[in-house]
Amino acid sequence: MVLPVVVVLAVLVGYPLGRGIYLSLTDANEANVGRTIGVNHIPSTYEFVGLDNYWKVLSGQEGHFYGRLGWTVVWTAACVFLHYAIGLGLALLLNRRMRFRALYRVLLILPWAVPAFVATFSWRLMFNEKYGVLNAMLEKLGVGAVDWLGDSTLQKMSAVAVNVWLGVPFMMVAILGGLQSIPAELHEAAEMDGASPWQRFRHVTLPGLRPVSGTVILLGTIWTFNMFQVIYLLIGQGASSESEILVTYSYRLAFQGIRDYAGSATYGILILSLLLVFAVFYRRLLARQEEAR
Amino acid sequence: MRRGISVAAVVGVLALTATACGGDGGGGGSDGSKAAKDPGSVSGTVTWWDTSDATNEAPAFKKLVKDFEAKYPKIKVDYVNVPFDQAQQKFKTAASTGKGAPDVLRSDVGWTPGFAQLGYLKDLTGTPALDKTDDFLEGPLKNAAYEGKTYGVPQVTDTLGLLYNKDLFKKAGVDKPPATWQEVKDAAKKVKEKAGADGIGLSPDSYYSLPFLYGEKSDMVDAAAKKITISDAASRKGIETAVDLVKSGAAPKPAGTDGYNALKTDFKNGKLAMLIDGPWATKELFGGEAFKNKDNLGIAAVPAGSTGVAGAPVGGHNLVVYAGSGNFDASYLFTRFMTDAEHQTEISKSIGLLPTRKSAYTPEVLADPVRKSFHEALATAHPRPPIPQGGDLFTVWLQHYTRILTLKEEPQAGLDATAKEWKSALLKDYAVQE
Numbered sequence: 001m002v003l004p005v006v007v008v009l010a011v012l013v014g015y016p017l018g019r020g021i022y023l024s025l026t027d028a029n030e031a032n033v034g035r036t037i038g039v040n041h042i043p044s045t046y047e048f049v050g051l052d053n054y055w056k057v058l059s060g061q062e063g064h065f066y067g068r069l070g071w072t073v074v075w076t077a078a079c080v081f082l083h084y085a086i087g088l089g090l091a092l093l094l095n096r097r098m099r100f101r102a103l104y105r106v107l108l109i110l111p112w113a114v115p116a117f118v119a120t121f122s123w124r125l126m127f128n129e130k131y132g133v134l135n136a137m138l139e140k141l142g143v144g145a146v147d148w149l150g151d152s153t154l155q156k157m158s159a160v161a162v163n164v165w166l167g168v169p170f171m172m173v174a175i176l177g178g179l180q181s182i183p184a185e186l187h188e189a190a191e192m193d194g195a196s197p198w199q200r201f202r203h204v205t206l207p208g209l210r211p212v213s214g215t216v217i218l219l220g221t222i223w224t225f226n227m228f229q230v231i232y233l234l235i236g237q238g239a240s241s242e243s244e245i246l247v248t249y250s251y252r253l254a255f256q257g258i259r260d261y262a263g264s265a266t267y268g269i270l271i272l273s274l275l276l277v278f279a280v281f282y283r284r285l286l287a288r289q290e291e292a293r
Numbered sequence: 294m295r296r297g298i299s300v301a302a303v304v305g306v307l308a309l310t311a312t313a314c315g316g317d318g319g320g321g322g323s324d325g326s327k328a329a330k331d332p333g334s335v336s337g338t339v340t341w342w343d344t345s346d347a348t349n350e351a352p353a354f355k356k357l358v359k360d361f362e363a364k365y366p367k368i369k370v371d372y373v374n375v376p377f378d379q380a381q382q383k384f385k386t387a388a389s390t391g392k393g394a395p396d397v398l399r400s401d402v403g404w405t406p407g408f409a410q411l412g413y414l415k416d417l418t419g420t421p422a423l424d425k426t427d428d429f430l431e432g433p434l435k436n437a438a439y440e441g442k443t444y445g446v447p448q449v450t451d452t453l454g455l456l457y458n459k460d461l462f463k464k465a466g467v468d469k470p471p472a473t474w475q476e477v478k479d480a481a482k483k484v485k486e487k488a489g490a491d492g493i494g495l496s497p498d499s500y501y502s503l504p505f506l507y508g509e510k511s512d513m514v515d516a517a518a519k520k521i522t523i524s525d526a527a528s529r530k531g532i533e534t535a536v537d538l539v540k541s542g543a544a545p546k547p548a549g550t551d552g553y554n555a556l557k558t559d560f561k562n563g564k565l566a567m568l569i570d571g572p573w574a575t576k577e578l579f580g581g582e583a584f585k586n587k588d589n590l591g592i593a594a595v596p597a598g599s600t601g602v603a604g605a606p607v608g609g610h611n612l613v614v615y616a617g618s619g620n621f622d623a624s625y626l627f628t629r630f631m632t633d634a635e636h637q638t639e640i641s642k643s644i645g646l647l648p649t650r651k652s653a654y655t656p657e658v659l660a661d662p663v664r665k666s667f668h669e670a671l672a673t674a675h676p677r678p679p680i681p682q683g684g685d686l687f688t689v690w691l692q693h694y695t696r697i698l699t700l701k702e703e704p705q706a707g708l709d710a711t712a713k714e715w716k717s718a719l720l721k722d723y724a725v726q727e
Binding site for chain 2: 031259
């Protein structure tokens with residue numbers, strides 16, 4: 001009975017992955033992969049080069065890896081931190097009894113319901129230096145126009161802002177679910193024992209949220225690390241290379257100019273390895289904390 | 294985040310790289326003799342990917358397609374409008390896998406050598422598709438060639454010119470369009486003082502940097518000598534001229550994102566006196582406040598650099614035939630029909646595009662001042678280097694040119710970085726000219 005699963009996995013995951021690893025060990029690109037197109041026949045001339053691609057990337061010869069890795073890590077850390085912090089804050093607010101609670105929850109989930117590319121394009125309009133609403137407001141306040149998407153630092157901040165807007169609702173919903181799964185008796189008991197609100201938050205709420213938090217932070221990290229749409233659509237397809245993260249760069253290798261299959265596959269495998277290493281260590285850390293309790 | 298592309302993205306990239314290696318284009322090895330000798334007997338279907346603007350231009354082309362079908366009733370044309378900015382990637386994906394590629398594509402002149410080098414295109418030299426080659430303008434025909442063979446039939450051409458607002462010039466007391474960048478600077482100053490508008494709009498898009506390079510008799514690369522010339526002294530001088538226009542206030546500092554559109558908006562609303570742009574922009578400009586009276590738009594050749602030479606790039610589109618097309622005969626007939634003088638005249642009259650055939654410039658076509666001015670500008674226009682990397686050079690250069698023009702990077706540093714990136718990624722066997 002296990003056979004169908006094995007077959008599906010092999011076809012959907014195994015083959016492409018294996019092919020990608022193989023390509024990353026060659027110098028294959030659009031020009032040297034053999035093919036026959038109607039009347040034109042082009043022979044295969046690409047070669048097996050071993051770990052050469054990885055060496056070039058990791059030794060810095062290829063020139064773009066470490067800068068982009070650094071920014072990708074900063075980007076991921078900043079986004080996930082803000083996602084979690086704001087999501088937690090909103091979840092705590094919405095977990096209290098109040099009027100129109102359902103309405104607020106629906107409104108706060110809206111950013112999540114808007115497709116990421118639509119949201120990104122709307123933000124891009126708002127950030128526009130000359131005709132964007134943000135600069136119009138700044139002008140009203142007497143502050144000059146700001147080149148949101150032109151300057152590289154502002155560009156990065158804008159991208160983080162858009163991604164936070166997109167990602168907070170998911171965190172909020174997940175944490176809200178986590179909050180509701182904490183038995184009310186625990187809070188009551190703590191209150192009876194005279195714990196202050198802060199103490200109740202630290203010693204009851206946070207530990208109660210741990211299973212949910214661990215999972216959403218891991219997911220959020222993987223998603224944000226590979227958040228293609230926001231970077232690609234907001235900052236654009238060439239205007240600046242410093243704000244590119246690893247995935248958008250891998251995409252550029254695969255789809256711009258003479259398609260570099262080998263280079264793109266190398267980046268793909270490196271991203272995969274980085275995330276695997278992160279996930280393994282992160283799970284181990286969580287497990288250790290669990291044991292320590 | 295959310296609905297993530299996490300591991301799926303990695304696998305996706307890998308899967309894409311994997312699928313791009315197949316390739317078995319069908320296709321008969323016809324030499325097109327049937328199309329030449331007995332066109333009436335040719336039958337079948339031709340799929341055409343048109344990259345023209347779907348609202349402004351496509352209806353005119355669709356009408357031509359109908360006429361073609363009426364003339365050759367045995368041939369059916371499958372018309373597909375593909376957005377210009379996606380067409381290059383889409384065609385490459387389809388062509389390399391042999392699945393879903395069109396028989397005929399409207400290809401930007403910058404893409405044509407690249408497609409030819411990768412083996413995606415049928416050599417059209419001597420086929421019935423390429424009829425009366427003497428009649429083509431020289432620039433567009435050169436842009437369709439790669440290594441001595443002709444892979445495309447020029448369909449439309451264009452170049453850049455200096456567009457100006459005559460009213461603003463009159464208010465400022467500028468009596469003739471500036472012919473050099475120095476005169477542009479002087480005119481801009483007068484416009485600012487007396488007419489209260491900005492001087493000249495310089496698009497931060499790298500394509501628009503070419504007149505500055507050509508004005509110093511330089512270019513991005515010297516393809517014949519295999520040299521990268523963007524960082525040499527002459528090129529730098531050209532780019533510094535552009536920067537100087539921004540620094541001196543003659544040109545407003547362009548926005549780093551969507552800068553070109555912002556300039557067009559300002560120009561058509563009368564807030565900007567001059568703009569470097571091509572004939573494709575005129576339709577939109579005439580929709581603006583400042584050019585309700587069409588006569589108010591003046592068009593001159595791009596200004597000259599310090600060498601006294603003025604040059605603008607030749608742009609435009611070719612019709613190319615996919616090497617894996619199953620029906621060359623019909624594709625040739627279709628290509629020839631769409632690019633013959635009579636139909637080019639028709640297209641020019643209905644949507645204003647510039648023909649590529651000399652005989653298509655009839656008195657009627659030239660009666661329109663926009664077409665007449667750009668036709669004159671074409672005489673001194675500059676073909677682009679016929680190298681497969683031509684289109685990709687712009688992508689790298691764009692990043693630096695935008696930064697240079699928005700004063701975030703020194704010209705020398707940006708030019709050196711561009712040359713270095715070209716050498717390491719695109720032009721490995723070229724020398725870098727200091």
